Amino acid sequence: MTITPRKSHVLASLALTLAVGQGALAAGPSARDALSLKPVQQDVDYEMPEGAEIDNCTIKAEGKDGWVVRNGAGQVLRMFTDTDGNNVVDRWSYFKDGVEVYRDLDTNENKKPDQCRWLNTAGSRWGVDRDEDGNIDYWKQISPEEVTAELVRAIRDRDRSRFERILLTPQELTNLGTGSEQAQQLKKKIEVAAAGFAKLAASQSVVGKDSKWISFGGMQPGIVPAGTADSTADITAYENVMAMVETDGKPQPLSVGTMVQVGNNWRLIDLPILSETGSEPFFFAAPRPAQPEGAQIANGAPSEEMQELIRKLQDLPDIASSTPQQQGERADLLEQLAEADDASNRGTWYRQIADSLSAAVQTAGYEEGIQKLRDLQEKLAKDPELDELAAYVEWRAMTAEHGHKLAQPNPPFAKIQEDWVKDLTQFVSRDKQSSETAEAMMELAISHEFGGDEDEALKWYDAVVTKFPESPLEPKAAGAKRRLESPGKTIPLKGKLLNGGQVFDLARLRGKVVLIQYWATWSDLSKADMPLLKELRSKYKDFEVVGVGLDNDPQDTMAFLKQNDPRWPQLYEAGGIENSRYAVEMGIQIVPTMILVDQQGKVVNRNIRADELESELQKLIK
Structure with a gap:
């Protein structure tokens, strides 16, 4: 990693100091200066105008907390934001096609980025750079698809550190909850993998200096339930994962093997297997490896026919940018690949057809895709052995049609x-x-x-x-x-406080009436309730409020609380409203959701509104 992006960002923090409330655009940076700033990480695909296009770009302070760079058509290219109100930029956002794809973050207020995130169409990686040297030290979040892409880059660049960032660590192994025998086997595997990476990278021929990752392939992940092989927790794993690598226009499969989920991350447990036999499953027996885009392995490579189909597929734009004709071409090519591949792999291709058509309907308005999905479902339903696959396609047809109806004007x-x-x-x-x-x-x-x-x-x-x-x-x-x-029963709520790390336990508030507010900064109703909750908390001394933040990004929660702290305990764990432990424990589907608990810790009202609260407090607090 070169030092240039690092210097650029230090300058950006100083040059893009915000003149809040003063409208001091004349003293601010130029669009050309702002566009010269680069992401700290190199593998970011973002929009960069050239030549005369730059002269048509503008930069403007929009709102009180940030600068926005737009192109001549008004589309956002960059956004530089002060999230904590100290008049210094601490978030640098980069866009492609008007969508934010990457951001650098300064979370410790020293004017240097220490975290980076890929977003929206660019993926879900979230890296942490503890020593702020421009290199990611560990992944806070990374998907299985992105792990395989990182593996290919690590082999290509012979970068052992990059490989070890996606390899299961000894501490993660301890927290995984495997039985002692499996733990010893995994410990040996990860030690051998770390030690053997340099030799493998230097001796292998699948990944060259110009190779690039194309796609991920694997059957659905499985859960090994707690108690299996003396494990103490459920373990979620992929077996027989494949990655497709392209070198000089020729795709070739790479056997990645087993991957295991650790929190919001996925990890490798071994080196990739370069033999034609592939890897053996570790956690559970699995069928023949699923093959991604062009994956028939015959003598180590797809057939010529499949390679040609794959090349045509890669020439198409992404789903969001494709015309209706191109969406149809994509589906036809995938069906041809299914027919050209071995029969045992066709299910993988049909699933990909269903996924791509469903996405095209819902993200690109490709209405014809609904009928194509129905036709594919009907074709598969004729074979009783393909019931499960037919259900897979039918479900995507249903969700696509439902989403399409909701997207119409005045539905x-x-x-x-x-x-x-x-x-x-x-x-x-x-x-x-x-x-x-x-x-x-x-x-x-x-x-x-x-x-x-x-x-x-x-x-x-x-x-x-x-x-x-x-x-x-x-x-x-x-x-x-x-x-x-829950009414009449006690409920669990225990975890570390967002602002200090102390452990909170609802049981310790016995003797007080407690309101639990599940909220998020993206919910205006949640934020609108807070002034009344604050007023009632001051009015009734035996009344306490506990906030449970369900933002996807903790920075959003902390930035809001820094400016609008209501002074009651706040809990947060990663995962948002879908996967946060707190949201899962109580099955929270919408925010705000507020639960009122009495002095004995029992639920009085599991869905109380703010305007109903005082009358309930008057009944409970004498």
């Missing part, structure tokens, strides 16, 4: 919701043991809960819990069931 929401519930009910009535059935049941539960029919909601949450105990949706369904059944 008839009540009718759309009525039709959606009917479709979901029909889908689950077939009683298939597929992950799509679990998703449909969860959607039914949420729809009935928001529609006011809590008995039906409880029925479907319970169905997810009892019929799909190993589904990733089960914990959230169990939490929602716990919330709906």
